[in-house]
Amino acid sequence: xxxxxxxxxxxxxxxxxxxxxxxxxxxxxxxxxxxxxxxxxxxxxxxxxxxxxxxxxxxxxxxxxxxxxxxxxxxxxxxxxxxxxxxxxxxxxxxxxxxxxxxxxxxxxxxxxxxxxxxxxxxxxxxxxxxxxxxxxxxxxxxxxxxxxxxxxxxxxxxxxxxxxxxxxxxxxxxxxxxxxxxxxxxxxxxxxxxxxxxxxxxxxxxxxxxxxxxxxxxxxxxxxxxxxxxxxxxxxxxxxxxxxxxxxxxxxxx
Amino acid sequence: xxxxxxxxxxxxxxxxxxxxxxxxxxxxxxxxxxxxxxxxxxxxxxxxxxxxxxxxxxxxxxxxxxxxxxxxxxxxxxxxxxxxxxxxxxxxxxxxxxxxxxxxxxxxxxxxxxxxxxxxxxxxxxxxxxxxxxxxxxxxxxxxxxxxxxxxxxxxxxxxxxxxxxxxxxxxxxxxxxxxxxxxxxxxxxxxxxxxxxxxxxxxxxxxxxxxxxxxxxxxxxxxxxxxxxxxxxxxx
Numbered sequence: 001x002x003x004x005x006x007x008x009x010x011x012x013x014x015x016x017x018x019x020x021x022x023x024x025x026x027x028x029x030x031x032x033x034x035x036x037x038x039x040x041x042x043x044x045x046x047x048x049x050x051x052x053x054x055x056x057x058x059x060x061x062x063x064x065x066x067x068x069x070x071x072x073x074x075x076x077x078x079x080x081x082x083x084x085x086x087x088x089x090x091x092x093x094x095x096x097x098x099x100x101x102x103x104x105x106x107x108x109x110x111x112x113x114x115x116x117x118x119x120x121x122x123x124x125x126x127x128x129x130x131x132x133x134x135x136x137x138x139x140x141x142x143x144x145x146x147x148x149x150x151x152x153x154x155x156x157x158x159x160x161x162x163x164x165x166x167x168x169x170x171x172x173x174x175x176x177x178x179x180x181x182x183x184x185x186x187x188x189x190x191x192x193x194x195x196x197x198x199x200x201x202x203x204x205x206x207x208x209x210x211x212x213x214x215x216x217x218x219x220x221x222x223x224x225x226x227x228x229x230x231x232x233x234x235x236x237x238x239x240x241x242x243x244x245x246x247x248x249x250x251x252x253x254x255x
Numbered sequence: 256x257x258x259x260x261x262x263x264x265x266x267x268x269x270x271x272x273x274x275x276x277x278x279x280x281x282x283x284x285x286x287x288x289x290x291x292x293x294x295x296x297x298x299x300x301x302x303x304x305x306x307x308x309x310x311x312x313x314x315x316x317x318x319x320x321x322x323x324x325x326x327x328x329x330x331x332x333x334x335x336x337x338x339x340x341x342x343x344x345x346x347x348x349x350x351x352x353x354x355x356x357x358x359x360x361x362x363x364x365x366x367x368x369x370x371x372x373x374x375x376x377x378x379x380x381x382x383x384x385x386x387x388x389x390x391x392x393x394x395x396x397x398x399x400x401x402x403x404x405x406x407x408x409x410x411x412x413x414x415x416x417x418x419x420x421x422x423x424x425x426x427x428x429x430x431x432x433x434x435x436x437x438x439x440x441x442x443x444x445x446x447x448x449x450x451x452x453x454x455x456x457x458x459x460x461x462x463x464x465x466x467x468x469x470x471x472x473x474x475x476x477x478x479x480x481x482x483x484x485x486x487x488x489x490x491x492x
Contacts, residue, residue: 006356010342017344101340108304109357110330254308 004115004122007106011123020127024089028135031082035073036142039064066147067223070155073139074162075220078132079198084191086131086166087173090124091187094177094248113249117174121245124170129163154222161219164237168212169194171244178251209233212240256281257303257409257440262312264302265464273299274464276312280440280457285431287451287472288444289481290461291489296444297337299461300413303442304334316409330358333402337413337444339394343387347378347397350386351404358405365404372400375426391418399427403434410434412443416450428454448481462488 015021038045064072097103106116140155173190180186197213208214214233221227257280265272273295280286288296301307303314305321305328314321314328321328342350348369355365373382376396386394395418402410410431416424431441431454445451451458451472458475460468467488468475475484 002359003357006353010353014342014344101336101338102342104301104306104336105340107306108329108332108334109354110326111357112326 003109003111004118007111007115007119008122008126011119012126015123015127020089021130024086024127024131025134027085028078028082028131029138030135031077032073032135032139033142035077036069036139036146039069039072040146064147066143066150067225069143069147070140070150070158071220071223073143074136074158074223075216078135079216082132082135083169083194086128087169087190087194088187090128090170090173091183091190093120093124093170094174095181095183095186098177098181113252114245117245117248117252120174121167121170121241124173125163125167128166128170132162132166133159150223151225154225158219158222161215161222161234164215164234165212165219168215168237168241168244171241171248175244175248175251178248178255210236212237256315256317257442258313258315259303260313262299262302262309262314264298264307264309266298270464271295271298272464273302273461276459276461276466278459278466278469280442282438282440283435284457285435285441285455286443286457286459287455288442288459288461289446289448289451289468289485290444294461295464296461297413298464300334300411300442300444304332304411305329330405331408333405333407333410335395335398335402335412335415337417339391339398341386341389341394341397343385345386346384347382347386347389350397351382351401354401354404360405368404369400372403375430376400376423392420392423395419396423399423399430403430406439408439410439410441410443412441414444414446416445416447448485452476452481460485460488 094103097106107113136155136159140150140152144150169190172193173186176186176189176193180189197211198216200211201208201213201217208217209230209232214230215237218230218233257278259276259278262276263272263274265274271293276299278286288299290296298307302309303321305325316328316331319328319331342353345353351365351369355362360368369382373379376399378393378396378400381389381393386397389397395415399415415427419427428450431443435441455472458468458470458472458481459466468484472481475481478484479487
């Protein structure tokens with residue numbers, strides 16, 4: 001446990017020195033601001049930017065609720081562009097260690113593979129959730145300012161459940177890193193697998209509920225105040241995370 | 256006591272690696288691992304320190320198996336690779352604090368050890384500078400300090416003299432003798448045969464993954480010098 005704490009702290013200190021907390025947070029803040037602003041001022045933007053010839057914006061269009069705007073920010077922006085950038089930011093989390101020899105450095109110390117993998121998971125999850133939370137809170141502020149109030153406790157519950165999804169994505173990147181050496185290939189595979197888990201919602205809802213992506217549905221339900229929620233997806237997501245880590249542990253042991 | 260029994264590690268799809276290495280080293284032994292580039296020295300060392308798994312054999316230190324109790328085994332080992340790998344964003348001091356924390360050494364002991372080792376290795380105030388600004392030799396010296404801090408039972412060094420200045424080389428040789436006298440076991444790979452002759456009491460020569468000499472230095476030197484023996488073994492290459 002002490003080594004897990006030491007290695008996690010090292011991950012976080014390294015990320016701080018590489019300004020990861022700053023640039024990732026800035027990125028999510030920009031994403032978080034963009035969606036509510038565009039939704040509110042689309043007609044003004046089109047008017048000023050030009051190129052709106054032939055486009056008619058219905059002046060009586062329904063104003064989206066703050067919940068809908070928040071949902072489109074997180075599901076649309078954070079979970080697509082944001083997720084891709086996040087995965088690119090930690091694509092080297094194991095591969096870089098292996099290529100630089102840092103993995104050898106760690107594995108010749110009295111550190112268990114479990115502590116090593118858990119420190120990677122925890123370190124990158126904290127970095128990701130710190131940045132996402134900053135961006136989401138700013139987005140929340142803009143959204144309630146422009147579209148009306150929304151329960152902060154529901155928003156926090158949403159973020160909490162969304163963090164399980166991010167935990168799963170980090171564990172997936174860790175697992176893929178134990179198969180593939182090239183960071184680019186790790187990123188592409190992790191992005192493709194994550195998108196697959198998001199997209200199966202459209203193909204088979206039952207499978208989606210049983211997949212780690214089911215947690216996204218549960219999270220979104222908190223924003224839409226849907227009470228018919230499947231809390232079983234928390235257990236499913238955690239089971240997939242454990243599976244990823246055990247598999248990664250086995251791969252590293254074998255190598 | 257380090258006991259290596261029939262260690263075999265071959266790379267997938269290749270005959271390269273190490274075959275049937277058997278070696279017993281007692282407290283106080285300094286053993287040189289000698290061989291041409293690619294002979295299997297680093298593979299053996301990386302198997303002994305736990306970087307590589309191996310195909311067959313057993314490695315035990317004081318009865319602790321690296322396979323069954325890897326953490327307990329590694330707690331007793333200090334390993335320096337041929338190329339030092341360090342966190343460039345850290346200062347030398349914070350790196351040593353990290354190592355101390357991994358081995359669970361308290362701060363008082365870390366500072367005591369550091370005062371002695373830093374003086375001997377002429378580190379001075381550079382210990383508070385970023386590692387990325389260090390020369391190869393300084394990195395090598397920092398690694399040496401980091402592996403000696405927890406008083407390891409087994410010290411394993413992969414070509415440790417490369418990049419060291421004469422003072423640091425002298426320090427390392429003296430430290431190896433001192434640690435051996437204090438009941439540690441030292442195993443290191445080298446191409447500097449003249450130093451090995453003076454420093455080591457045991458020698459292992461590896462050629463094409465096979466152990467061709469595994470003897471005491473006294474026995475070997477009674478027949479020929481280390482250089483002559485090495486040249487006779489590798490003559491056909």
